[in-house]
Amino acid sequence: MKLTRRFPLNSYCYIFLFCLSIGLFSCQNGTSTLGSSKVDSVALKKEEARIRKEINADKKSALIDLIIQKKIAEGFNGNVLIAQKGVIIYQKSVGFANFEDTVRNNLQSKFQLASLxxxxxxxxxxxxxxxxxxxxxxxxxxYFPDFPYDGITIRSLLCHRSGLPFYQYTFDKLVRNDKIYPTNQQMMNWFATAQPTPPMFNQPDHYFGYNNTNFAILAALVEKTTGKDFDIYMRENIFKPAGMKDSFIVTTKNDSININRTIGYQFGRKVQKDYYDDISGDKGVYSTVGDLLKWHAALKNNILINKESFREMITPRSFEFPGLRNYGYGFRLWVNNKQQTDYVYHTGWWKGYNTIMFFDPREDFVIILLSNRYNRTVYNIKQLIEIMHGGNSTMEESILDE
Known part of the structure; x- marks a missing residue:
């Protein structure tokens, strides 16, 4: 199925090309590099001002702030960033990264993204x-010859159609009795050696069933095929090329990752390390709102994968259950009555953290909320979407977490 919407070129690309032409003209005419830089800076500011006027950024920012203030009154604690056409319309840090030490959140605060x-x-x-x-x-x-289940393709893992058992429930007694923090490869070994083999919930590709096991296996597959630990592969091949300098996988062994790292809270208490924290792929990325804006830019500008691959990822895959919500490859989708993708997003919840990244490819806006104290207002973004559409939204219900 092909999507009918065209994905707009990022405004940064327009700005880049415009400034490049200025730079070439300056060089041909003997203008100094310093002078060219000043011209480029002026051009960038003018282009940003033009875009801000075009999208009515100031009005949107004021309206957004009213919504965020209401969320704060309802207990929101975290960071917000909303942008359109490459221009940040609104960003704000709220509350504490560490309540015990009264360390406040800032725009560089790093949050566990959970299922995002x-x-x-x-x-x-x-x-x-x-x-x-x-x-x-x-x-x-x-790829894993000892894996005990047949017929589960990589596609079925990507779109949650594997029918596999949930690893966190299947091996919970083993993990808690032995008080161990398993890795993805240990999880794969447990599936291979468990007696009896844990039963599947249904046949592969029978229907959609959201399941963390699928993406924990995919992370193990990245390690198996590249020969690198998941955190190293992601840093070298995903985060670094996307310019995401403040993002890392939870298993990263580097003290610098603790700078601006937040702590998760739920039910008024600090959440201690969970036995499953070191299994990643289904969760485990720490990032900032700024880096997620770069992530959005990398996706829409095909920095990491080509246009065809991204289109495949945001093509709806599950139609057993009627409704607007669907799933592609690693992305939740909001589809219209023609079963075509209108919005792309993912939510997350894990041990006090809850998150959402939501974007509209046609209108080229992205909404990012990251919280380190569980609060369901994170997922209630209908009013924000309406504002980004200039008050005209096609949304019929609010986004829900998993």
Whole structure:
């Protein structure tokens, strides 16, 4: 199925091309580099001012602030960033990164993205598929011969149609009795050696069933096919090329990651490390609102994967259950009555953190909310979407978490 919407070129690209032409003209006419830089800076400011006027940024910012202030009154604690056409309309930090030490959140604060992390895992898989290192129609058993389940393709993992059991429930007794923090490869070994084999919920590709096991396996597959730990691969091939200098996987062994790192809170208490914290792919990315804006730019400008791969990722895959919500490869989708994608997003919740990144490819806006104290207002963004549409929204209900 092809999507009918055209994805607009990022405004930064327009600005870049405009400034490049100025720079070339300056060089041909003997203008100094310093002078050219000043011209470029002026050109950038003029282009941003033009875009801000075009999208009515000031009015939108004022309206957005009213909504965010209401969320704050209802307990929101975290960071917000909303942008359109490459221009930040609104950003704000609220509350504390660490309540015990009264360390306040700032725009560089790093939040556990929870299931929003799945978008990164999916892009990593598609990147490896483009490079010919992974075949989407191959099965998990092709890469892990001891995996006890047949017929589960990489595609079915990407769109939650595997029918597999939930790892966090299947092995919970083992993990808690032995008090261990398993890795993705240990999880794969448990599936391979468990007696009896944990039963599946349904046959592969029978219907959509959201399941963290799928993306934990995909992260293990990245490690198996690249020979690198998941955190290293992601840093070298996803975060760095996207310019995401403040993002990392939870298992990263580097003290610098603790700078501006937040702590998760739920039910008024600090959440301690969970036994499953070191299994990643389904969760585990820490990032900032600024880096997620770069993530959005990398997706729409095909910095990491090509246009065809991204279109495949945001094509709806599940129609067993009627409704507007659907799923592609690692992205939740909001579809119209023609079963075509209108909005692309993902939510997340894990141990006090809850998150959302929501974007409209046609209107070229993105809404990002990251919270380190569980609060369901994070997911209630209908009014924000209406504002970004100039008060005219096609949304019929609010976004819900998983």
């Amino acid at each position: 992390s799945k978008t990164f895992t999916a892009v990593a898989i598609m990147k490896l598929a483009e490079e010919g290192k992974i075949g989407l129609d191959y099965t998990a058993k092709d």
